[in-house]
Amino acid sequence: MKSLLRYIILSLISSTTALTFHHKPSSTDYHANAGVLQYVNPLIGTRGYDPNDLGGMIPSVSPPFGMTRWTPQTRENFISQVPYNDRDRRMHGFQATHQPAIWIGENGHVTLMPGLGDEIQPLFQHRGLAFRKEDERSTPYVYEVTLDADSGGEFGWNLTEQATASAHVGHLRVDFRDTKERQPYFIIQASRLNWTGHVEIHPEAQEVSGSNSQRQEYLLGPDKPESFRLYFVSRFSAPFTSHGVSHAGDLYRGQRYIEDKFVGAYVTFDKSVQRVEVRTGVSYVSVEQARKNLDIDIPDGTAFETTVENVKSAWLERLGRINISGVNDTDADHDPRTIFYTGLFHALQYPSDYSEPTTSSEGGMRRFYSGYTDSVHEADDSYYQSWSIWDTYRAEHSLLTIFAPERVNSMMRSLLRIFDWSGRLPLWNNMIENNEMIATHVDAVIANALVRGFDDFDVSRAWDAVYVDAYVPPDNDTDLLYYSREPNTPYECRAGLTSYLEHGWVDNDRWAESASRTLDYSFDDFAAAVVAEHAGDLEHAKELRERSQNYKKLWNPETQFMQARNANGTWANESWGWTEGDKWIYTLNVMHDVGGLASLFKGGKKAMKARMDEYFTGGHNMHSNEPSHHAPYLYSAIGYPADAARQIRELAWENYNATASGLSGNEDLGQMSAWYVLSALGFYPVNPASDEYVVGTPFFDEVEILLPPGPGDDGKEHTLVISAPGAGTEGRAYVKSLKVDGEDIHRPMLKHGQVVKARRIEFEMSDEPTSWGQEGTV
Template sequence: MTKKAFTLIASFLISYLGANAQSSANLVQYINPFIGTGAVDASSLSGSNFPGATTPFGLVQLSPDTQDNPDNPASGYDYNDKTIVGFSHTHLSGTGVADLFDILFMPTTGKIYTTPGTSENPETGYRSRFSHSQESAKAGYYQVKLLDYNINAELTATEHAGFHRYTFPQGSDAHVIIDLNHSLNKKRSYWSCRIIDAQIRQVNDRTIEGFRIITGWAQLRKVYFYAEFSKPITSNEMVSGNHIYNNNTIVNGTNIRAALNFDTKDATPLLIKVGLSENSIANAKENLNAEISNWNFDGIVKEAQAKWEKELDKIKIEGTTEQKQIFYTGLYHAFTQPNNLADVNGDYMGADYALHKAKDKTDYSTFSLWDTYRAANPLYTLIQPKRTAGFIRSMMRQYETYGYLPIWQLWGEENYCMIGNHAIPVIVDAALKGIKGFDINEAYEAIKASSTVSHPGSPFDVWTKYHYMPEDLQSQSVSITLEMSFDDWCVAQLAKKLGKTADYNEFMQRSNNYKNLFDKSTGFFRAKDANGKWVSPFNPLDYGGNGGNPYTEGNAWQYLWYVPQNVPELINLLGGKAAFANKLDSFFTIKDLPKEVNGNASGFIGQYAHGNEPSHHITYLYNDAGQPWKTQYYVADVLNTLYNNSSSGYSGNEDCGQMSAWYIFSSMGFYPVNPASGIYEIGSPILKKASIQLASGKTFTVNTKNASEVNVYIQTVTLNGKPYNKTFITQKDIDNGGTLNFVMGAQPNKRWGVAQ
């Protein structure tokens, strides 16, 4: 063979193998941003996800809003709606409560409208009809045809900036509306959303800047923007309330908009770059210049997709196309937040509303901890250890300025939504797994202080006095008692690791407080008053919401199983393994009446409600009862019937990655029932293969043979080639790397996983 021939063949092989490697690693193709954006009917929950453009853990989520005053779904976009109001730059993913929707842009033609109109009469405002047949979305990109204006709108994003591309009909009267009054519903009864102040300023014929200060779910948020246009602004209308000012350079007020006019004699699209900051216009400009230095829209799309590809590559799976779409869209949703609010120079607003500087250039927020501590945060500790350290450093900053760790932190501010102190298990889980990047002793002092300083939802003086929460002193008392008992167990584990024996003993004792609300006569945890008397009447099917009932977004049936720190003791309380399993059987089969169901509950299998978090660990409890085949049956049932790749792909609110994390873990075959224990209960894997790329460079691989919707039962298991009969694996097993093999079948093997 000649040297030239060898070179040509080598070049061909390199090119061929490179192309195929790239093809096999193209995981972003499986992201479907429309999953979870709209329920199939009004009686179910939608997932509350948005389809617009974002980057992993970025500040900006540039997405369409189909409602003028978004409320439900909280993402602002409902797949069932027929009109789009505009494109705002910040959104929440999968939450049950709406907020953000900052700095709305909307391109229009023809008559200038400065109010949005209504969905019933879109022609009365700048709103436009759209069709899903002329709408598309992928990682880092969104596109829609605005039918009333014949405008093709495209969106992409970087961490701190949005990038718009509007293709107007040539020769049309082209406008871009900027609406700083667009927000969540200002008429909500349980808080008052209002614009405190806002400003739009035209700097020159290609630049607009401004800000708004708004209070809502997160109080007193400041949002600054700096926008550059690829074409000159020929004229404008500035609007404040009912007053219109032609060709003003500035408008201020609490209800302001602007209509910017452009020449469309040539057919080139209008490009708009918008930088955001929570700190200043100058920082918004710096963010924009740092991240989008040119007008290459398609290049920014490719950059966003490359960032997503890097994150998705942490777990590689084999399965059906639908399974890949659900799995990788789940990772996409899980990595959409927490969001880095710090500017590129490290500036961030602290919980004390003062300007601070982060040396690591990150300050994360959107901590939906009541949801995510269960599985999403353990997923982060597994495949995002550096990010996890960043999350904890950000949580510590709240402690340093505010006095305790986050409960539900949004836009850097504590909003006290939900119960418990679930930054605690997140920090303890990371510390026990050896994640570096934060001071473990300082973290311990923070979690201890956060377990002793009373604040809304956690009155520790009451906890210390009664050793349970009396319902007449603290609503949601049963749920709070159970969840705080778990948090105290977590504090005890880190105290033990650090050799703090007295603290360990104290918090272990507190972790048993749940027993004080167990009623042997009914077999449930139920409420007591401050005199120690049971609160009557009692019906275990009655649902609570977020106050006025002993249970939080659930009922006595669902909270019966919440003792993840000590399932063996819970089994003893219920009379042993047989009685425990019988009670579980009843739980999964008893029906209740629709009128008794709380609005957050959906995805029912008996009393099990997969659409909300209190149920998420319960399918795995049969393992502890000595009947693992029932865990396998119900886990497979949830995986195969309560997830799909459509707009109604979730059985409830996706809740900042928690619903997705349940699927990601469970589809691989295991789940963290106790999210701070380093133990994963085995369920029923449905993926042919899953390879977890660990930060150490090692790989943990799960292979599943014969998995199908029929073959849901484990026949045999091997770990690193050796027979394995335990119903759980440990963090150490994963960290060591290796291979876990499952063989599945249509009938249960009642000998596997049961002590012989």
């Protein structure tokens, strides 16, 4: 999900080089045995001058799908700005963030910042300390930096900070050097300007606890959870010599408690203290639960190195399953291994598991706060939030069915919980429904799971939920425009469904983004039909498949483009009615019926290819935004796989690299990276409501994947080898032949079952275009 005013200024930052690590080893070098994590660069996607050209990522530390990500803070984050930018050179704290994407706001936070001296500065703009990029190291399991507490003075570069984390607890270690009789201290910022919070200092327990009510998107959506809070407990390894609270920039020395807007606390340590560790548990349930999370995740006596090894092991269990060989690594800034592993690292952070433990033993009950009910629930299952579905339905959820299949059923159950609470499935969930973006693509997320064999959830209830999407207009549907980020609206769902049900399109003169909505609703009808079929409602499935042909009602045979229509059937201005795109990309936005789309063109597939050629050569493709992601694969679908291969390789080179500027557009909860990861393997889910992948061009000579067990695997994992000799080392882009476990594949399409059940997928590659796959997939 990105702004419509997309532009790319990579030429301005082309001098940005790949991250160089200048590591000063500790006595116990926890960077040893990092395996493939050496190829992960969390700084990818952190550099840019504007939200539109920034990947929107942060150099976070958290295990896969963790509730809280700990990040260095160089900026105060808000909607359209994340807490870190690679261009900055001052550190203002280490933040527990729950901001899932750059265009979405923060849901509670706590920030800790160390310092030296008697002048304690609680305000963001005053507490920043300089750092040098050569003293910064970012990995999936630990972040390290050296800070200057003297602004370049005699004893500069005298704070070394190391940060690691579990799913609910941040573990920081600070070494204070050359103190020269100055006191070490920590600042804890509990709430920001205009947001109520509280802090309480417990000197006898060496703890600071608190909360805040910050929910930056409080104007969006119908739910207003009044009791929402983020709670925290910070436990320090050294006793306090003094303490106090802060209100804005004012300090109240010796005071233990404050509740107000813009509050915080500070604690100081003896001047002889040279190392302080602090573990901070966070919770959406209560201060007591935050303390429980701390005691369960990282109990007293846990060495910092142990915490590092735990999160490292968690990431190695995921990323270490993939072994890549045959790579052209002559250009470090475009090292495809770094792009691939970092992409998978990004994709396996979302959706986030917001459940909190009640016991340290596995399989125990979980607690989680729901903004929909404004209350705490308990279950024996995880609860997932942060659903950027307009983005992620395209490829992210297909990726999860391959690399994290054990999570998929639980994710579907989380969606159904939201339906039970609100009566609607989410569009964009971030604690509550934000009504961000358009359409009910959650229908496709559920269909995606079902067609891939995931059904350990209430399928009948899933159909109940999807039925509401497909047949029940939102409240006040005929009275509201439902424009992007319109505040205080009911659940948006399929805005304009009233007219869509009446005559097959959303009226441009009555609803915003009408053309995109019509095309998206047609796709969602196809997805809804899939869910209906799995639930046994064949009558509605048939009706919905017929409705999925409504995209044809926007086809203007004179212009050979899709075009918005008014209530009386007349054509609207061709530039009106689009969501983060235009007529060029949305004319190609019929993912569920590519053959039907091709038949609309005068000249069929050849004419469609000519339009696609014009689309790409004319500069209309914008890979930095999600509606374009399937576009190059349409070449393969209509019988021109060589053209697909050429475009895919160009897009991968132009839009991804191994530097901090390595994403041309916002990550959007894994979708940008999911495109690269799946494309690098050689296939992509053009129609994510089906079990089909369209073949493109693999990027490596060989990829060996230890696949985790999925549906029907009886808990057994197995190894899949995808071989494509010359694809990486010699840059051969064109497929000459394809085999799956020795069986020849002639059409450029693979089924999900073929991929995850196979032992060997063999591509024969060529330097020149070939005739393979010219029959297409449609």
